[in-house]
Amino acid sequence: MLESPAVSERRWTAPLAERWCDLRNRILTSQNFQYWAAKLPFSRSVARYAARDSFDLVAGFVYSQVLFACVQLRLFEHLLGGSRRLPYLARRMGLKLEPAERLLRAAQSLKLVTQISPDRYCLGPRGAAIAGNPGILSMIAHHALLYRDLADPVALLRGEERNTELSHYWSYCTDNPNALTATDVASYTQLMSQSQTFVAAQIIDAYPFHRHRRILDIGGGEGTFLMAVADRVPTIDLTLFDVPPVADRGRENFLARGLGGRATAIGGDFFKDALPRGADLVSLVRVVHDHDDAAVMQLLRRIRAGMDDCATLLIAEPMAGQPLVRPSGMPISASICWRWAAGRRVRRAS
Numbered sequence: 620m621l622e623s624p625a626v627s628e629r630r631w632t633a634p635l636a637e638r639w640c641d642l643r644n645r646i647l648t649s650q651n652f653q654y655w656a657a658k659l660p661f662s663r664s665v666a667r668y669a670a671r672d673s674f675d676l677v678a679g680f681v682y683s684q685v686l687f688a689c690v691q692l693r694l695f696e697h698l699l700g701g702s703r704r705l706p707y708l709a710r711r712m713g714l715k716l717e718p719a720e721r722l723l724r725a726a727q728s729l730k731l732v733t734q735i736s737p738d739r740y741c742l743g744p745r746g747a748a749i750a751g752n753p754g755i756l757s758m759i760a761h762h763a764l765l766y767r768d769l770a771d772p773v774a775l776l777r778g779e780e781r782n783t784e785l786s787h788y789w790s791y792c793t794d795n796p797n798a799l800t801a802t803d804v805a806s807y808t809q810l811m812s813q814s815q816t817f818v819a820a821q822i823i824d825a826y827p828f829h830r831h832r833r834i835l836d837i838g839g840g841e842g843t844f845l846m847a848v849a850d851r852v853p854t855i856d857l858t859l860f861d862v863p864p865v866a867d868r869g870r871e872n873f874l875a876r877g878l879g880g881r882a883t884a885i886g887g888d889f890f891k892d893a894l895p896r897g898a899d900l901v902s903l904v905r906v907v908h909d910h911d912d913a914a915v916m917q918l919l920r921r922i923r924a925g926m927d928d929c930a931t932l933l934i935a936e937p938m939a940g941q942p943l944v945r946p947s948g949m950p951i952s953a954s955i956c957w958r959w960a961a962g963r964r965v966r967r968a969s
């Protein structure tokens with residue numbers, strides 16, 4: 620096919636990286652190249668790897684659904700005590716033998732279970748890692764909503780499908796979070812609390828909390844992170860700020876844990892209401908990623924305005940630096956690979 624002069628001219632004036640991409644893509648899209656790469660001995664293994672890689676991309680949705688079915692049917696829990704026979708597992712999952720076996724085979728291919736004899740299975744390496752982590756189990760269960768919202772990704776991208784299930788679930792995405800009820804916040808707050816089990820330990824390991832006397836956790840959920848800090852640092856006092864019904868849950872949790880004397884929970888909208896003062900450490904854990912940049916800047920300015928000069932703002936953001944998606948070859952490790960932007964001192968925002 621003849622190229623327009625503009626295209627061929629651009630190829631020679633384009634930056635080196637772009638010219639390299641053009642060349643690579645022309646080669647990779649050529650059916651002749653694909654045919655010979657798969658045929659010739661020295662390129663065959665690379666071609667097979669690339670084909671598997673592309674197939675993973677196509678099958679990613681199926682992998683997620685297999686994982687979801689395992690979690691929904693509590694397969695990992697049924698295997699927690701050790702290997703089990705297929706009829707037992709089928710019965711516990713409420714499935715007939717044949718579909719149960721189909722699911723187990725699919726799960727085996729994803730290393731979620733291991734088949735140890737023709738009709739006996741135990742947890743696979745990935746299944747074992749998931750089974751031991753209630754936070755991941757709840758996240759996977761919650762992803763049913765995400766998958767439903769993504770059923771028509773094009774409509775979502777075009778903004779045609781605005782009434783998403785996730786926006787109802789994360790009910791604080793509203794103009795008036797102070798009007799939320801206990802029912803509105805119950806399920807997301809529970810999910811956040813369960814997934815704190817693997818977040819809190821990493822943050823506490825990463826930052827010297829013992830240097831502080833009072834921590835204010837903004838958007839702190841029902842206090843799970845603060846209670847983990849209190850367990851590790853008995854000298855620090857705790858203040859939690861979140862929307863009123865979530866703060867109520869936090870207050871109850873503090874009292875139930877016997878922390879009433881050193882922990883306070885205050886309800887309000889962090890974009891509008893006065894933030895509690897007097898803390899020498901302010902934390903934002905998994906809060907910043909929820910909002911657009913302008914809203915985050917507004918929140919940071921409000922926090923800075925109420926902070927003492929020697930106070931520190933700690934931002935713990937598991938999503939920092941993460942690409943949008945990861946290869947489906949590592950579906951589990953992707954969700955537990957966190958990076959922290961911790962211990963950052965903020966300057967006075969002008």
Ligand SMILES: C[S@@+](CC[C@H](N)C(=O)[O-])C[C@H]1O[C@@H](n2cnc3c(N)ncnc32)[C@H](O)[C@@H]1O
Pocket residue numbers: 791796811812815818837838839840841844860861862865887888889890903904905906909
């Ligand atoms: C993603 S959750 C993180 C919860 C907790 N920091 C954690 O890591 O488990 C975000 C939290 O911010 C709270 N939040 C969102 N918007 C808020 C607002 N305008 N005012 C106060 N809290 C808010 C939510 O209620 C929720 O508890």
